[in-house]
Amino acid sequence: MNSSRRPKIGVYVCHCGINIGSVVDVPAVVEHALSLPGVAVAREYTYMCSDPGQNLVKDDIKNEGLNRVIIASCSPRMHEPTFRKTLKEAGLNPYFLEMANIREQVSWVHEDHAAATEKAKKLVEAAVAKALLLEALEEKEVDVIPSCLVIGAGIAGIQAALDIADAGFKVYVVEKTPSVGGHMSQLDKTFPTLDCSACILTPKMVDLANHPNIELMTYSQVEEVTGFVGNFKAKIRKKARYVDFSKCTGCGVCAENCRLAGRIPSEFDEAMGNRSAIYLPFPQAVPAKYTIDPERCLQLSKGKCGKEGPACAEACTAGAVNFEQEDEMVEIECGTIIVATGYDVFDAARKPEYGWSDYDNVITGLEFERLVSASGPTGGKPLLGRDKKGEGGYLPTKVAFIHCVGSRDKSVGNEYCSRVCCMYLAKQAHLIRDKLPDADITVYYMDVRAFGKGFEEFYDRVRREGVQYVRGNPSEIYKKNVDPEDHTLIIKVEDTLTATALEAEADMVVLGVGLEPRKDVREIIDLFKLSQSADGFFLEAHPKLRPVDTASDGIYLAGCCQGPKDIPDTVAQAKAAASSALILLAYGKAKVEAQISFVSKDECRGCGFCVEVCPFGAIELVDENRMGNIVKVALVNEVLCKGCGSCAAACLSGAIQPRSYKDEQILPQIAVLGVR
Amino acid sequence: MVDEKNLRDKAKEVLERDDVRRLIGWARGTYGYESAPVVLKDASEVDKLIFDPTCVQNPASFITLEEKKPVPRGQEPDTRKVAVLVKGCDSRAIVQQLVEKAYDREGVIVLGVPCTGVVDRRKAAKMFGDTSEPVEISEEGDKYVLTVNGEKKEAPKAELVADKCLRCRYPNPLVYDMLVADEVEKWADDEFADVDEFAGQTPEEKWKFWEEQFSKCIRCYSCRNVCPMCYCVECVVTKQKPQWTRRATDISENTAYHIQRAWHLAGRCIECMECQRVCPVDIPIMTLNRKLTRDVKEMFEYEPGVDVEAEPLLACYNPQDPEEYIM
Amino acid sequence: MSEEFEPNIVAFLCNWCSYAGADLAGTSRMHYLPNIKIIRVMCSGRVNPLFLVNALQQGADGVLISGCHPGDCHYLEGNYFARRRFMLMRKLLEHVGVDPGRVNMSWVSASEGAKFKEVIDETVAMAKEAGPMDQFRRRQLNW
């Protein structure tokens, strides 16, 4: 191919509409390019990434016999793939492309036009210097194991798993808790349509459990992930339920007989209700199999349960209870991975001024969901102040909802908006109005962000239902007086529209707690080599164009682990992640990084520094016959190598080098850019 | 004190073995205060071996200096062992060479020579003048006794001994298969006072110093070649593609060369000070190495050439590594 | 110099965090000084500290290495190695008399466009402070 001939470079400077052209003197850059060695063609164009733009390049490659191409335009992180493809289509090796970033690094960040133009020239010059030394690389492919591992079985995980399974591929779903469903299963109604959360979720949960292509592992955790795109291996710990999965019929007699029945706060009910030590998280739980909580169960924690021994085992006619059961390790192989580990709600205790820890009539939005849910501890009645047994209690008359608790709040380190609170509080206000027609309801807000489909309409409807919206962020909530019979709370707040300080009363306060990254986010990061964005949620490969991809090939994100979302957005992203994973699964092959390290055996001193440095264990020392002498030299595993180049910086003699980023390709860039 | 008879007997023993190819040690020099490294291939030569205060060179250097000669077709490479005599400081080179897999431990037979200090040729010449006749030096208590042109001369040990010995922490070999003499007491320690003193200067003062030093450099590469750690097949410094440093001798290239040389010894320099000793234009090369040695010790609690099991400094890390200055 | 001295800075940015951070600074139209010229590498661990020496030799008045925050390296560990190497090389250059203000490193994540701008401004300021790097700049061809 023409690449072997002496370099013939084409330089294409993009105006990017006016994005570059309005700051950088593009013609001047083109002219400068033409003065550089090896440059045969230099052109400017409005949009190089457009078809006509790309055709310019293709035609020149064909007609002018170009064998190196330089695109001076936007960031290579944006369009490098685009133009590599262009070269390929014109029959040139895609790695004969070099880009000069004169938009993100010049026109968008520099005001001084002259200086910007000079810098653009330099960057093009550096690109030429490197292009002269580029070499053809070959793109290899590896087979993709036709299966996907989904971590987390909330609505995101469920949806992604179902889509991939329906496409005919094997899916492993790993859920940490005893049941699938995630946070959505805790919700009562969903905004703005008010359809019952359980009613729309439960069928999907069941499909998940029954799908022939899906292997569901609840109460399980991934402990180790190795391998690379197309060929991942995962070690999964199936925690002991102490209940024989196959024998348990889910009848529930065990729970009724448990000595701790109704004495353990239920996670599912946000501790508004109680459960037994052997339990089903909630009635519609999937799988409908009981689990023993080893921390609480007397038999497991104390080693003794009553005089006659464990009552649950006694009661279980199926003989499913098995205290000897042990954790089980399973190892699976998969080609792709979808991370859908969800979120935690903001811990209201971190806003002590709101008194959530002190007053039982200050509750979080999620607690409210359980309180008003027909399947909840109060059968749907918003009863407060119930006793230990859950008896008694009163219905509130003055209900206050507070926005942005733990969101848009630098003081707790959450600068972001949680995107769901405005609407779920509106919905909850509506539900209260429904259940307590006479209650007076006030919502304290900073702004109301009703941006979604049907949101504004719903917000308007709620307001017309006599819910009062006060613009103000409460500074403090405290009990009006010590009398235990009087539940009245005082909300100190400034109505910022009328600039009047209020001390409003309420006997029920609902905190619109925001969404946060999970507490165990670190473990997951280490497990899958993910990175975090500033807000602590997982970082996608590109905020606009690769919103479900991660930096690691074959690993995708779905749902709130990537950032707060409502249900429709979560489902949409889950489907996106599924289709991304399906691309690899359907195509059956994954491209292997071409820009990887190689060893020049004759220069290698066999010290093994590179072996020690390589984060992927991609390098080993092997015997080499050097003119009759057996010496050790480094050898690179081409699939494991990711081309980071740490080896090259550790190598004393420069014997190991990452392709496209070799010393001899970087030094000329330094030579050009270093000169003042 | 090392009994040369005993040393030669041990050497003879070793050289008589069929699995030994050569033995590296010291021999009397041809003039002045010189001794000469010597490579013996036959037991009959052992009488050439000496050990006295002139034996400053580091024999470990000559293990890695030996080229792997092309083996003619049909012949087997000579894989017999190499025996080497080493002082305490020299032995650290062996340790580091093992850390860097220069050869297998089984490939070498190390004859350890406990040492009480060696003479700095330059100091001696300054004091007693140079001479065409080889000078014999022996140690008597805290004095050196020299025979210069037949005349006996004396000098306090402290005035003739090499700088490295004044701060010697390892007078006894750290790795050996046999000792040719009894171990000796450690008599000195290293506080890096010289490094601190130099570091105390302003950037301008420092550069003024180095500019003068580096401009003397004739780029003979003796400092690199004598270094027991420098045995790359192809050294980046003299590489043509890419060319890190140009052959031109000017302040720019000379400085780059010396920084590169020092950098490549970061966490590897075992302070035998050979680089500085061999310099024909007296560049205080160790001033760079010792700075790194000190910082490596302080920042990473790391000392090269003392533990065969150690990981190479720059091929490992600690998540808690210091990072002041990092924005 | 009649007009004010404008230092020339060569920066080595890792592709995944810092280069992306620089892109973000661009997309967010954060203005910073044009003195900085960026070389893209896949990982800060790729940056051979001798690149810095070479850059200073070529005439750069300052150098910058920037990578992912510790623990966030796209290649898991590259930035840890980079950190060790940089810390040492900085000390060595300092010992030779290079103004420490010329030798900088930073952690800039893909989401820290604002920080990137700050880092650049600071780096340029320090190089300005240090003045033109003429100590061992290549001069064979100054014609």
Place this chain on the structure above:
Amino acid sequence: MGDFKFAKDKMAEVIGALKDYQVLAPKAVGDVLRFQPVEDPAQVSLDYPNTNVPPKELMFPETETLFKYRVGQTDIEPEVPDASARRLIFGIRPCDALAYTIVDKLYAWDFPDPYYQKRREATVLFGFACSEPAANCFCPSMGGGPASEKGLDALMFDVGDTIYVKTLTDKGEEAAKAMGLEAAGEAQMKAADAQEKEALAKIKRTLDHSGIPEKLPSLYDHTMWERFSDRCLSCGICTFLCPTCHCFDIQDEMEGFDGRRARMWDTCMFSEYTLHTSGHNPRPTRKERTRNRISHKYSYFPEKFDVIACVGCGRCINYCPVNIDLLDILEDVKKAEVKEAKTA
């Protein structure tokens, strides 16, 4: 030619008087002596054995630009040194002056080297006879001597508080006049002769090189070399510091797309010296390199130019860090038995 003298304490004035010469004299950085342009005549001292770096660098610089160019353009600008500037090397030792006469032969041979020759022509050599030869001097054995006049334009003797100057060429005479020297008398001449004899007597090391040039080729594959090469560092000291070694490398240096072609000292002791592009190296080990160094000086060079490329200055012996002693080698050469050796 003439006999002149000047009082030692007048040296600054004498040198200062050389208005239209660039004067070069030994200058010390620490203990390291090297010929350098004289900025302040008062700083010049004639109290030194010999310079570490020989004055060959004054004719044949360590690094020298040949011409400059820009890639992609065709015009180049050669940089032949400006010959008009007259130079006077003040205090060059006889051995180093003798060395010039040897190197001259090479640079005048087949292609006359303009860079070297122009410098040579423009330079006046004011020699300085040795009164205190160093431990490894053996110049008499090589046709020179502590007061050898070969290659010099004038020779100075340190006789008490006066310097006796004996001019040897018109160039020397001219310079002496420019210095405004007074005529010398019998006393100085006698003192000079006496000093020369004394100095000669102080030289302990000698070499009888008869037969060596003829014998060397027969030792091509001889094992004797290994005795020295086994400890050779393959560094450049012996050759760079040799006043007669003259090998250079030619390199193109680029900055951006501007470049220069320059030549710089090279040495046959570096493995790169003979490394072929193919990766093949005809002198793969230190043995071949050691052999080549000696053979070139004592056999190949005399074969071509009828003179041994060694003046007995002793630098290669003094500065070798591993005591590889030229005279020691040559003794072995003489002792070596040729029978088992093949001739190349």
